[in-house]
Amino acid sequence: MAGGAPARAALRLRLARFRSWSALQLEIPAGASVALTGPNGAGKTNLLEALSLLAPGRGLRGASPEEFARRPERAGWAVEVLWRAPEIEADSAELRVGADSEGRRVARLDGREVGRSALGAPARLVWLTPALDRLFLESPGDRRRFWDRLTLAFVPEHGERALAYERAMRERNRLLEEASPDSRWLGALEEEMARAGTALSLARVETLRRLSAAAEEASEDFPAARLSLTGLPEEALAEGFAPEEAEAAFRRRLAEGRPRDAAARRALIGPHRMDLEAVYAAKETPAALCSTGEQKALLVGMILAHARALAEFDDAPPVLLLDEISAHFDAGRRAALFQALADLGAQVWMTGAEARLFESAPPETLRLTVRETLEGSVLEGA
Amino acid sequence: MDSSRRPNSGPNAASPMGPELARLIELLARLPGLGPRSARRAALHLAKRREALLAPLAEAMALAAEKIRPCSICGHIDTAEICSICADPQRDDGALCVVEDSADLWAIERMGAFQGRYHVLGGCLSALDGVGPEELRIPQLLARAAEAKPREVVLALNATVDGRATAHYLAEAFADLGIRTSVLAQGVPMGGELEHLDEGTIAAAFMARRGL
Ligand SMILES: Nc1ncnc2c1ncn2[C@@H]1O[C@H](COP(=O)(O)OP(=O)(O)OP(=O)(O)O)[C@@H](O)[C@H]1O
Ligand SMILES: [Mg+2]
Ligand SMILES: [Zn+2]
Numbered sequence: 001m002a003g004g005a006p007a008r009a010a011l012r013l014r015l016a017r018f019r020s021w022s023a024l025q026l027e028i029p030a031g032a033s034v035a036l037t038g039p040n041g042a043g044k045t046n047l048l049e050a051l052s053l054l055a056p057g058r059g060l061r062g063a064s065p066e067e068f069a070r071r072p073e074r075a076g077w078a079v080e081v082l083w084r085a086p087e088i089e090a091d092s093a094e095l096r097v098g099a100d101s102e103g104r105r106v107a108r109l110d111g112r113e114v115g116r117s118a119l120g121a122p123a124r125l126v127w128l129t130p131a132l133d134r135l136f137l138e139s140p141g142d143r144r145r146f147w148d149r150l151t152l153a154f155v156p157e158h159g160e161r162a163l164a165y166e167r168a169m170r171e172r173n174r175l176l177e178e179a180s181p182d183s184r185w186l187g188a189l190e191e192e193m194a195r196a197g198t199a200l201s202l203a204r205v206e207t208l209r210r211l212s213a214a215a216e217e218a219s220e221d222f223p224a225a226r227l228s229l230t231g232l233p234e235e236a237l238a239e240g241f242a243p244e245e246a247e248a249a250f251r252r253r254l255a256e257g258r259p260r261d262a263a264a265r266r267a268l269i270g271p272h273r274m275d276l277e278a279v280y281a282a283k284e285t286p287a288a289l290c291s292t293g294e295q296k297a298l299l300v301g302m303i304l305a306h307a308r309a310l311a312e313f314d315d316a317p318p319v320l321l322l323d324e325i326s327a328h329f330d331a332g333r334r335a336a337l338f339q340a341l342a343d344l345g346a347q348v349w350m351t352g353a354e355a356r357l358f359e360s361a362p363p364e365t366l367r368l369t370v371r372e373t374l375e376g377s378v379l380e381g382a
Numbered sequence: 383m384d385s386s387r388r389p390n391s392g393p394n395a396a397s398p399m400g401p402e403l404a405r406l407i408e409l410l411a412r413l414p415g416l417g418p419r420s421a422r423r424a425a426l427h428l429a430k431r432r433e434a435l436l437a438p439l440a441e442a443m444a445l446a447a448e449k450i451r452p453c454s455i456c457g458h459i460d461t462a463e464i465c466s467i468c469a470d471p472q473r474d475d476g477a478l479c480v481v482e483d484s485a486d487l488w489a490i491e492r493m494g495a496f497q498g499r500y501h502v503l504g505g506c507l508s509a510l511d512g513v514g515p516e517e518l519r520i521p522q523l524l525a526r527a528a529e530a531k532p533r534e535v536v537l538a539l540n541a542t543v544d545g546r547a548t549a550h551y552l553a554e555a556f557a558d559l560g561i562r563t564s565v566l567a568q569g570v571p572m573g574g575e576l577e578h579l580d581e582g583t584i585a586a587a588f589m590a591r592r593g594l
Contacts, residue, residue: 167543174509182515185507188550192543 038370043377
């Protein structure tokens, strides 16, 4: 892939009344990568967020849709991208997401109205934002959500399974509140928890396998994390137990754990308690004890491995949105990052406060400055 | 603050319709799939066709209200003490199909590939909604099966979490009675409710049922 133009890329971007942007039209020659610099509040992250809305979900800020319409007008908004992807027969197509002035969301593919999920297959996007910088220091729940997001890219039914598992678990919790719960009914719910939960865990463990394989393939010297998933049934599955065995063991443990779970008023084991452990392999140090820059490097390493695994899975790398990517990095690590990105052969959209952060980026990178004006954000230096 | 003083709003405002029509609309709006807007449209439609539609409908409803009852054997909604399926001597007593409600029974009957008897639970187990075995027709089902000893019980429940948990529950209970159970095959999508599936899908799932 390296060298040639990326097989998946935004070729032209148009924004209308989206957050701080009242209007933008940008051509990206041959799908080059883009580096956006400019002062705080200029509108850099907003531009990346606009692209992230082509993928299913709430975008890279996890924002609610009412926030997107530019203030004070609050009229309709639109993000329109000429997008190249192997899934598109005619090589490229116009992907559009937006809302009218009543806030009704519309997605279009080459002008035709489509369900938003129809854009998801071509618009494979992977992002990293500063909100994830504290991932290793925050609660297991944040790491679980992060890992599930990575997994969802490979297994579209992952989200639905998580809902099914949670529903069965809440049913069981409620039943356990009763003085003498019906044990056959508990058994039925535990069977459902074990079934959905093992499928969840299996998909998460498979993501781990994909990322580890992708990390091994990497030739560059960007630091890799040694990852593991803790919890049941993830550990059993990672140790190589067959899914049926792991499911049966999980079910048995749930049945044995009824008195303990009833006292705790929640299930103490299960995929809802999974955690992601990362060790900085070169130093044998747990991620939470690493320096700020090292933690960021581990995160970037994971995102790169995910992108590489997706490239394998889809036959073309995803487009990467890397917000404030190099702020915590020294010059050596920045150079390693740009080399790793070049090896991946993906289109990358990066932001940073200062242009010097991108000095060692490939020469064909489109370097742009974002400024805030009375009419909203504007681009300079194309 | 006193809303009754505001013109044309609140309880003192003149209503554009009499209480009989307002009541009809209010009741129609409680039907599944109808909101206040479509209820108003339906009421107007009925009012315009008083002789041809409204009066016969009222009569049919009054009669139905008088006659409709759950079948005392299977729980299916019908107009006799014993429903037409339970009363049919041609049906196979050796096969029993358990469904959540009458709409599912109708869906299976439409495809016409099942010749046995039915049992309508009236929902599925849900601790969160306060629905336990006693709230459903589960005790009656087990008593009925213990006596009739069918060769096979088909658990044709919805592919929701609660539907599947109910199926697991019943499979265990029937195993204790020494009765074989099967569930509809994959193909009923996750979260899928039988009554919304097309006949082909139900038929395929039915043919390929498997032991739980
Ligand atoms: N709906 C909206 N309408 C108008 N302006 C908005 C809207 N939503 C956000 N903004 C403004 O957009 C501005 C730019 O935000 P953005 O996060 O893109 O800046 P940035 O260039 O990434 O800055 P930093 O370097 O601090 O990360 C903010 O000042 C914010 O107030
Ligand atoms: Mg920003
Ligand atoms: Zn009957």
